Amino acid sequence: MRIVTAEEMYTIDNYTFQQIGISEDTLMECAGQSVTKHIMEKINAHQPIVVLAGAGNNGGDGFVIARILKSYGYTVQLWVIPPYEKIKGAAKHALEVYIRSGYRVDYFSGNEERFFTLLSTYDVIIDCLLGIGVKGDLRSPYEEIIQEINSLKSRQVISIDIPSGVPADGGKVTLAVKAETTIAIQYPKVGAYTYPAASFYGEVQVADIGIPPLVGKECAQKRMLWTEQQVKQYLPNRPAHSHKGANGKGLLLGGSQRMTGAIMLSAKASLRSGAGLLTVAVPDVIHPIVATHFLEAMYMPCASENGHFKGEVDLNFNAFDVIAIGPGMGRTKGGQKVVEVALKQQMPVVLDADALFHLKELLFLLKSRSKPTVITPHAGEMARLCGVSIDDVENNRFGLSKKFAEEHGVYLVLKGPSTIVTTPGGEQFVNPTGNSALAKGGTGDVLTGIILAFMLQHKSIQAAISNAVFVHGQSADLLIEGKHTKMDVLATDLIEHLPATLKLLK
Known part of the structure; x- marks a missing residue:
């Protein structure tokens, strides 16, 4: 199993879009479908679940995950942290599909007090806030939201791809989601195997989303997990x-x-x-x-x-x-x-x-x-x-x-x-x-x-x-x-x- 840096993952994605011909929308749908299978093995349909989504592709994955969980009868609430107009590209398409499927969206902006009141009522928090592009100190409201997540000790926290706030390549961590499980998309990132970043991941699982092995060989160094x-x-x-x-x-x-x-x-x-x-x-x-x-x-x-x-x-x-x-x-x-x-x-x-x-x-x-x-x-x-x-x-x-x-x-x-x-x-x-x-x-x-x-x-x-x-x-x-x-x-x-x-x- 290959382990990649953030830059290598971006290269892998672009190669998949441009050279292989799998569209960004298709890849995001595949990611959401594969990740959801892992999530469903860890939770049950009767638990109150919240999906917290940011503006980037990590948020887009969250829109797909929320939609699929709902279609299987899970009790899910989707909170979108940025305003609607901040969401672009494949993530915007995934959100529109979610809305056209007849599901409700709750926006953080303008509903901050209600959000923080409700956050403690969920048994499962699915973290799709920030992806591999995060650098430097977190800004508001992500700083406050992550602090609140980490204060809820009894909640099951599942981060998608990486815990929000953790640098993908490892290094210093100022503030990040402390996950019980992290479901990496296609390849685990270097930070999952270096400390202190690795201490935020919890158990690491990997969701294969169908990127051909050729792409990893072409776009990333040979950095592999040696498995049983x-x-x-x-x-x-x-x-x-x-x-x-x-x-x-x-x-x-x-x-x-x-x-x-x-x-x-x-x-x-x-x-x-x-x-x-x-x-x-x-x-x-x-x-x-x-x-x-x-x-x-x-x-x-x-x-x-x-x-x-x-x-x-x-x-x-x-x-x-x-x-x-x-x-x-x-x-x-x-x-x-x-x-x-x-x-x-x-x-x-x-x-x-x-x-x-x-x-x-x-x-x-x-x-x-x-x-x-x-x-x-x-x-x-x-x-x-x-x-x-x-x-x-x-x-x-x-x-x-x-x-x-x-x-x-x-x-x-x-x-x-x-x-x-x-x-x-x-x-x-x-x-x-x-x-x-x-x-x-x-x-x-x-x-x-x-x-x-x-x-x-x-x-x-x-x-x-x-x-x-x-x-x-x-x-x-x-x-x-x-x-x-x-x-x-x-x-x-x-x-x-x-x-x-x-x-x-x-």
């Missing part, structure tokens, strides 16, 4: 004749005397996620600790200094298919030498945690690599790599990810709510799973282990990474649906729940 359908399509199946070597030989480097847990979490997650053979390279001082926690891995003690890697790594790297490095290794000069050695190996490398700290000084090595490089920063690590603030990252997650991945030729996993996986070619895949239970130490180490294991088994690097992120997030979701809360989930809980998650997807 894709996960199931790409998850590998083990043939009956497979053996441990056929399921990949992975090398995991990390750990230090102060942080033994991180490397153990990554290792166990990798084994739980199907790695055929796993070798764990750690400073020799912690080898006795790490090796006693699970028996399935092989171990390579490395020279240490003050509890960290000294820098010399006596390994035959050619014996491995994928390297993952970083969890718990610390930020010493010895650790930087180990990362440098790993990056000089011409095989896939995954960099996480402290390896990303060292990467800042080693970016020049990325251009010389012929094999895939995967980096997995959170917002703070991304800010350091790019030389910007964390706010800059959060306000431009898609743009910064794409720019960095293309410039340095890496697969970039920008972690956080709606984690974004960006390929070296700039294609982007957004993860829909996960919750704030993952905001806890150790969960990133678990993800590194899953990514390593999946890269050993998948044919596509992007699919391996996207599937790993999905499974990691869905494990957290399933834990919350069960006996856990978002407060008490541990990284080890995620690992123990991986079998249930994988079985569900299989």
Whole structure:
């Protein structure tokens, strides 16, 4: 499923009108019909419903929605906020069809007191006030109306396309409708996957209105939602004749005397996620600790200094298919030498945690690599790599990810709510799973282990990474649906729940 910016959506609409030949009136009717089907699944005909419509196409969609709901016997009142003369184009045509169908319109202008008195009497508020063109602070009367909507806590609020007042591309939100559900038209918008904008959307559903897939390919960047359908399509199946070597030989480097847990979490997650053979390279001082926690891995003690890697790594790297490095290794000069050695190996490398700290000084090595490089920063690590603030990252997650991945030729996993996986070619895949239970130490180490294991088994690097992120997030979701809360989930809980998650997807 494609995710678009406001500008891309305008281009898609114009291409559909001019090149495909579907008229604006027809498209608005299709939008109203499709959205109404979603609405009818969430409400019943006996609830008092109000449709609040603005002047633009979002308001036009509201006119169609109100008409169709009425035709099915729903109790609906349509309030049009701007005066009649302000409504133009396809929206005006949709309003005239509504009126000619014998239905009543209530206008806000001149009836303000009655409007605010009645607003609290509706069980369902359908928000068609403002669309993707909104910019800057809201003006009266929209400011007052949205404030009143948000004060009605017990009402079901359904926003159409985007919650009114939210910038379609995300960013700062001064005031916007706080929706329980948002029904996006044809494609969800970028703001639905970036915070703080995403916090206004509630549950996001998508109404297909019949725009041919060709239009999206022609008019928008490849920015996709990675859904369960894709996960199931790409998850590998083990043939009956497979053996441990056929399921990949992975090398995991990390750990230090102060942080033994991180490397153990990554290792166990990798084994739980199907790695055929796993070798764990750690400073020799912690080898006795790490090796006693699970028996399935092989171990390579490395020279240490003050509890960290000294820098010399006596390994035959050619014996491995994928390297993952970083969890718990610390930020010493010895650790930087180990990362440098790993990056000089011409095989896939995954960099996480402290390896990303060292990467800042080693970016020049990325251009010389012929094999895939995967980096997995959170917002703070991304800010350091790019030389910007964390706010800059959060306000431009898609743009910064794409720019960095293309410039340095890496697969970039920008972690956080709606984690974004960006390929070296700039294609982007957004993860829909996960919750704030993952905001806890150790969960990133678990993800590194899953990514390593999946890269050993998948044919596509992007699919391996996207599937790993999905499974990691869905494990957290399933834990919350069960006996856990978002407060008490541990990284080890995620690992123990991986079998249930994988079985569900299989």
